[in-house]
Amino acid sequence: MTATHGTTTRTAAAHERVEVTLTVNGTPRTASVAPRRLLSDFLRHDLEMTGTHVGCEHGVCGACTVLLDGAPIRSCLTFAISVDGRELTTVEGLAADDGTLHPVQQAFRDHHGLQCGFCTPGFVMSACGFLAENPDPDEDQIREGMAGNLCRCTGYAGILDAVKQAAGAFAGSATHPCEQHRVDADATDGHDREA
Amino acid sequence: MKPSAFAYHAPHSLEAALDTLAELGEDGKVLAGGQSLVPLLNMRLAAPAALVDLARIDGLDTVEVTDREVRVDARVTHERLRTHVAATDAIPLLREALDWVAHPVIRNRGTALGSIVHADPAGELPAVLALLGGHVELASAPGRRTATADDYLVGPLESDTRPGELATAVVFPRPEPGTGSAFDELARRHGDYALAGVGVTVTLDDDRKVRRADAAFIGVGATPIQVPLTDALAGQASDALEPDDAIDLARSTIDPEDDIHATARYRRHLAGVLLGRALQTAAARAAAGGTA
Numbered sequence: 030m031t032a033t034h035g036t037t038t039r040t041a042a043a044h045e046r047v048e049v050t051l052t053v054n055g056t057p058r059t060a061s062v063a064p065r066r067l068l069s070d071f072l073r074h075d076l077e078m079t080g081t082h083v084g085c086e087h088g089v090c091g092a093c094t095v096l097l098d099g100a101p102i103r104s105c106l107t108f109a110i111s112v113d114g115r116e117l118t119t120v121e122g123l124a125a126d127d128g129t130l131h132p133v134q135q136a137f138r139d140h141h142g143l144q145c146g147f148c149t150p151g152f153v154m155s156a157c158g159f160l161a162e163n164p165d166p167d168e169d170q171i172r173e174g175m176a177g178n179l180c181r182c183t184g185y186a187g188i189l190d191a192v193k194q195a196a197g198a199f200a201g202s203a204t205h206p207c208e209q210h211r212v213d214a215d216a217t218d219g220h221d222r223e224a
Numbered sequence: 225m226k227p228s229a230f231a232y233h234a235p236h237s238l239e240a241a242l243d244t245l246a247e248l249g250e251d252g253k254v255l256a257g258g259q260s261l262v263p264l265l266n267m268r269l270a271a272p273a274a275l276v277d278l279a280r281i282d283g284l285d286t287v288e289v290t291d292r293e294v295r296v297d298a299r300v301t302h303e304r305l306r307t308h309v310a311a312t313d314a315i316p317l318l319r320e321a322l323d324w325v326a327h328p329v330i331r332n333r334g335t336a337l338g339s340i341v342h343a344d345p346a347g348e349l350p351a352v353l354a355l356l357g358g359h360v361e362l363a364s365a366p367g368r369r370t371a372t373a374d375d376y377l378v379g380p381l382e383s384d385t386r387p388g389e390l391a392t393a394v395v396f397p398r399p400e401p402g403t404g405s406a407f408d409e410l411a412r413r414h415g416d417y418a419l420a421g422v423g424v425t426v427t428l429d430d431d432r433k434v435r436r437a438d439a440a441f442i443g444v445g446a447t448p449i450q451v452p453l454t455d456a457l458a459g460q461a462s463d464a465l466e467p468d469d470a471i472d473l474a475r476s477t478i479d480p481e482d483d484i485h486a487t488a489r490y491r492r493h494l495a496g497v498l499l500g501r502a503l504q505t506a507a508a509r510a511a512a513g514g515t516a
Contacts, residue, residue: 177327
């Protein structure tokens with residue numbers, strides 16, 4: 030998190046566009062945006078990465094969930110400028126270059142954990158962050174961990190089954206769920222990741 | 225659902241932040257985790273001219289546990305406090321209350337002190353602060369002050385944070401030995417704001433009889449509603465608690481309102497049920513030697 034600890038004060042006028050650089054799925058990406066730019070819109074509009082979906086835009090639905098330095102957050106409740114310099118993982122960063130699905134994605138496919146698919150990127154990213162923190166969850170923990178994401182069409186049984194399968198896929202593996210296809214390792218200690 | 229434009233300041237030190245807040249006066253609003261503020265901005269229920277972001281401040285990120293208290297700096301997230309072993313061993317009520325705060329993904333960014341500054345009447349941490357008799361530390365360019373929970377939590381979404389001030393830390397006193405605690409609440413959906421909830425502390429004497437009991441309710445008044453229960457429970461054995469008098473007292477003290485989620489009558493009933501359960505749990509924990 031040292032990236033957010035500058036020794037200089039940063040300021041921007043209300044309509045001033047300032048450069049924001051984030052490492053997204055291992056690649057540094059820069060865009061000039063106004064301070065009010067939400068991280069979700071930074072991804073979708075400025076970086077043209079539309080895998081991250083925007084549902085309610087006030088933190089209720091979870092569709093916009095991404096990983097910030099490995100921990101899941103709501104990108105609609107975060108300003109891009111606030112996390113300048115930090116590392117993001119989005120749903121685009123999960124599958125391997127050859128198209129092989131990430132174990133969490135594969136599990137959602139296997140268990141039909143989606144219908145229209147709108148909420149799916151958020152569920153997948155929440156599941157990745159959740160499994161990193163809880164590698165061997167029981168059913169109640171899975172429900173608690175996924176409770177911050179809403180699905181309005183297919184119901185939750187398939188989704189919970191998918192998370193269970195994904196947990197099994199990671200069990201005994203040394204691979205960190207969030208780092209499956211990431212370039213570098215999460216350097217935080219899990220107790221030091223607030224912005 | 226986009227915020228209106230605001231000027232952005234991300235100072236690198238507390239001193240720089242206080243200077244900026246002093247310059248901005250009523251135009252400045254502090255951004256910490258943003259999990260309550262950004263929804264208000266997105267819905268344009270709030271439109272401050274400038275935000276002062278704590279993200280780049282070097283410091284303000286310590287949890288300090290002493291014999292007397294747990295002190296939590298402004299940038300400490302819910303999740304970090306919830307998983308802080310020394311802090312939650314010192315005050316188990318903190319962990320139990322934080323388990324009820326929203327969802328894990330929200331807790332990853334939302335700050336413990338931020339939820340107290342936000343002062344939502346259904347927020348868990350303001351009630352914990354009131355119940356334990358804690359205080360908030362505030363800094364401004366001219367100086368420092370502290371405010372007790374009673375003085376600080378003024379009304380719904382209203383805390384006594386003055387223009388130019390920054391809430392820098394919250395201090396939760398450790399309960400005295402022989403104290404057990406519990407937090408319980410009910411929401412329509414898991415992680416939503418509670419229809420009603422309650423935190424309690426029960427302190428036993430050497431004969432395992434109640435010497436002191438207190439409750440603080442959420443979601444049933446403009447601020448956390450504190451109800452001293454010592455008179456209603458003193459002298460009762462911890463394993464044969466009869467909470468009816470305490471429940472009646474609480475139901476006549478709280479001031480719930482009707483809304484789309486529940487009637488005032490239901491909330492009053494629910495608050496009593498939750499109190500009864502929480503008291504039994506807290507008394508059992510106290511008897512088992514808990515220190516709240």
